[in-house]
Amino acid sequence: xxxxxxxxxxxxxxxxxxxxxxxxxxxxxxxxxxxxxxxxxxxxxxxxxxxxxxxxxxxxxxxxxxxxxxxxxxxxxxxxxxxxxxxxxxxxxxxxxxxxxxxxxxxxxxxxxxxxxxxxxxxxxxxxxxxxxxxxxxxxxxxxxxxxxxxxxxxxxxxxxxxxxxxxxxxxxxxxxxxxxxxxxxxxxxxxxxxxxxxxxxxxxxxxxxxxxxxxxxxxxxxxxxxxxxxxxxxxxxxxxxxxxxxxxxxxxxxxxx
Amino acid sequence: xxxxxxxxxxxxxxxxxxxxxxxxxxxxxxxxxxxxxxxxxxxxxxxxxxxxxxxxxxxxxxxxxxxxxxxxxxxxxxxxxxxxxxxxxxxxxxxxxxxxxxxxxxxxxxxxxxxxxxxxxxxxxxxxxxxxxxxxxxxxxxxxxxxxxxxxxxxxxxxxxxxxxxxxxxxxxxxxxxxxxxxxxxxxxxxxxxxxxxxxxxxxxxxxxxxxxxxxxxxxxxxxxxxxxxxxxxxxxxxxxxxxxxxxxxxxxxxxxxxxxxxxxxxxxxxxxxxxxxxxxxxxxxxxxxxxxxxxxxxxxxxxxxxxxxxxxxxxxxxxxxxxxxxxxxxxxxxxxxxxxxxxxxxxx
Numbered sequence: 001x002x003x004x005x006x007x008x009x010x011x012x013x014x015x016x017x018x019x020x021x022x023x024x025x026x027x028x029x030x031x032x033x034x035x036x037x038x039x040x041x042x043x044x045x046x047x048x049x050x051x052x053x054x055x056x057x058x059x060x061x062x063x064x065x066x067x068x069x070x071x072x073x074x075x076x077x078x079x080x081x082x083x084x085x086x087x088x089x090x091x092x093x094x095x096x097x098x099x100x101x102x103x104x105x106x107x108x109x110x111x112x113x114x115x116x117x118x119x120x121x122x123x124x125x126x127x128x129x130x131x132x133x134x135x136x137x138x139x140x141x142x143x144x145x146x147x148x149x150x151x152x153x154x155x156x157x158x159x160x161x162x163x164x165x166x167x168x169x170x171x172x173x174x175x176x177x178x179x180x181x182x183x184x185x186x187x188x189x190x191x192x193x194x195x196x197x198x199x200x201x202x203x204x205x206x207x208x209x210x211x212x213x214x215x216x217x218x219x220x221x222x223x224x225x226x227x228x229x230x231x232x233x234x235x236x237x238x239x240x241x242x243x244x245x246x247x248x249x250x251x252x253x254x255x256x257x258x
Numbered sequence: 259x260x261x262x263x264x265x266x267x268x269x270x271x272x273x274x275x276x277x278x279x280x281x282x283x284x285x286x287x288x289x290x291x292x293x294x295x296x297x298x299x300x301x302x303x304x305x306x307x308x309x310x311x312x313x314x315x316x317x318x319x320x321x322x323x324x325x326x327x328x329x330x331x332x333x334x335x336x337x338x339x340x341x342x343x344x345x346x347x348x349x350x351x352x353x354x355x356x357x358x359x360x361x362x363x364x365x366x367x368x369x370x371x372x373x374x375x376x377x378x379x380x381x382x383x384x385x386x387x388x389x390x391x392x393x394x395x396x397x398x399x400x401x402x403x404x405x406x407x408x409x410x411x412x413x414x415x416x417x418x419x420x421x422x423x424x425x426x427x428x429x430x431x432x433x434x435x436x437x438x439x440x441x442x443x444x445x446x447x448x449x450x451x452x453x454x455x456x457x458x459x460x461x462x463x464x465x466x467x468x469x470x471x472x473x474x475x476x477x478x479x480x481x482x483x484x485x486x487x488x489x490x491x492x493x494x495x496x497x498x499x500x501x502x503x504x505x506x507x508x509x510x511x512x513x514x515x516x517x518x519x520x521x522x523x524x525x526x527x528x529x530x531x532x533x534x535x536x537x538x539x540x541x542x543x544x545x546x547x548x549x550x551x552x553x554x555x556x557x558x559x560x561x562x563x564x565x566x567x568x569x570x571x572x573x574x575x576x577x578x579x580x581x582x583x584x585x586x587x588x589x590x591x592x593x594x595x596x597x598x599x600x601x602x603x604x605x606x607x
Contacts, residue, residue, distance in 0.1 A: 154337045160324040161303055161331040162351030163402050169325075172354065176341045 054193040057132035065140035073148040087138040099202025127204035132193040147181020260315035267310035273462040286449035289459035330404035338383035351402030369397040409441035511569035530576035534596040
């Protein structure tokens with residue numbers, strides 16, 4: 001078998017693995033149950049909560065990630081390597097462990113002060129934002145930095161000689177040039193936030209109609225041996241994620257004049 | 259347009275560079291790769307750190323950031339913004355400096371017209387040829403009414419023929435703008451076509467600053483002489499116009515026939531590279547061909563230079579090591595020299 005065929009076959013094998021697992025859900029699929037679960041107030045709340053929190057935490061993560069990624073991409077400063085390493089944390093540490101770290105923090109005097117005098121994160125929607133933000137911001141920075149690394153510094157130098165201040169050069173040249181990279185990074189960040197479970201359940205808990213996101217709802221159904229209900233929610237989560245990812249990819253796939 | 263003074267510039271590849279460029283002057287920086295030419299442009303633009311002083315019209319610029327120096331810079335790689343059209347690129351500097359809309363439109367139109375890119379207004383850089391990109395990049399560099407223009411190898415992306423035409427066009431354009439210009443170029447001939455003065459750089463230092471022609475005929479250091487190819491400089495004693503549009507010049511006992519351009523030739527520069535050497539008498543007319551004796555052989559890495567005595571005049575010729583080995587030349591050997599007529603350079607009055 002040629003190398004080309006071998007590599008294509010392996011990629012199809014991976015597709016078959018995922019496809020097979022998704023198809024296996026249909027074994028427990030019940031049409032009437034699907035509509036009933038989908039139409040229930042609890043499910044609709046979970047969908048709304050998941051979409052809302054994933055969107056908000058993605059916006060915050062991307063807003064924080066853009067300047068951080070720019071600094072890491074363009075400047076050499078003390079502690080740069082350390083920051084770069086820390087960004088790997090969400091990738092190497094389990095989300096539950098990250099959630100536990102946050103939980104422990106809110107049980108320290110500093111954390112208690114924030115809880116008492118600022119925003120209450122534990123068992124609230126703010127906890128979901130925080131969990132999703134913490135688990136996605138590192139990845140967002142990494143992805144956006146990769147997009148910025150692709151843009152030669154020379155464009156900014158040209159902009160500077162033409163009268164643009166550093167921030168203006170960034171806003172008028174670098175940012176538009178890595179627009180596609182930022183959009184792609186945002187989509188992946190959003191998808192990661194939408195499926196976030198470990199840190200969310202650790203910080204925000206699993207209170208129905210309050211902090212129950214779709215992944216948490218899936219866990220709750222599974223825990224109560226409700227296989228059919230679980231299948232419905234899993235299919236919904238997959239459908240939502242894939243649909244939006246595909247849609248945005250098509251929308252942003254239009255060739256830019258670059 | 260300001261006068262530029264560089265005082266004791268040190269840093270990166272530069273070693274204590276001091277240089278003054280007069281108001282509206284066009285100065286060429288010439289030198290081999292790694293001489294520090296582009297680094298010096300970056301210092302003037304304020305894009306890199308340095309020690310020393312940069313003054314525009316006597317005002318220190320060392321703490322002035324690049325966007326406030328008023329220096330237009332044509333980078334060697336042009337770096338046209340890929341997300342902006344031709345008009346967008348040219349107008350960029352005017353927009354970030356918040357010029358009124360009508361001023362921007364007028365200036366962009368005027369520059370597109372002057373640099374013959376008017377028809378390309380809405381095209382994007384990926385859709386332009388090398389020459390078109392060059393013109394757009396120059397228009398962009400000067401659009402925001404810059405006081406100084408820096409050009410790094412302005413013809414590097416063009417073929418030889420286009421480059422020659424573009425150099426003369428650019429020279430006329432810059433003189434009309436009356437903008438103080440420093441440009442980097444790697445060949446002396448190109449520099450002579452455009453510049454008021456030429457600075458030769460070598461290993462981070464300025465070796466010589468002279469008017470065009472002076473460098474070729476009066477190289478002040480061995481480094482400059484090496485850079486321009488160690489030309490044979492001959493003082494012309496007599497000039498006799500021949501009837502066929504040619505002139506015969508005599509330098510000591512050597513006689514050469516050259517194209518007659520209506521001027522009296524005082525000096526001749528013949529590059530050693532342009533003197534063929536042969537161990538047998540070449541066929542054909544005896545015009546600009548001489549017989550001589552080898553006085554000295556100077557082996558270099560890939561070349562061999564040979565000093566040949568021709569009727570009392572010493573000429574330096576250059577040939578590849580391979581050819582030299584084939585001919586088995588030695589000091590005292592008799593050889594025949596052929597001078598390439600077209601490559602002669604004159605110092606005229």
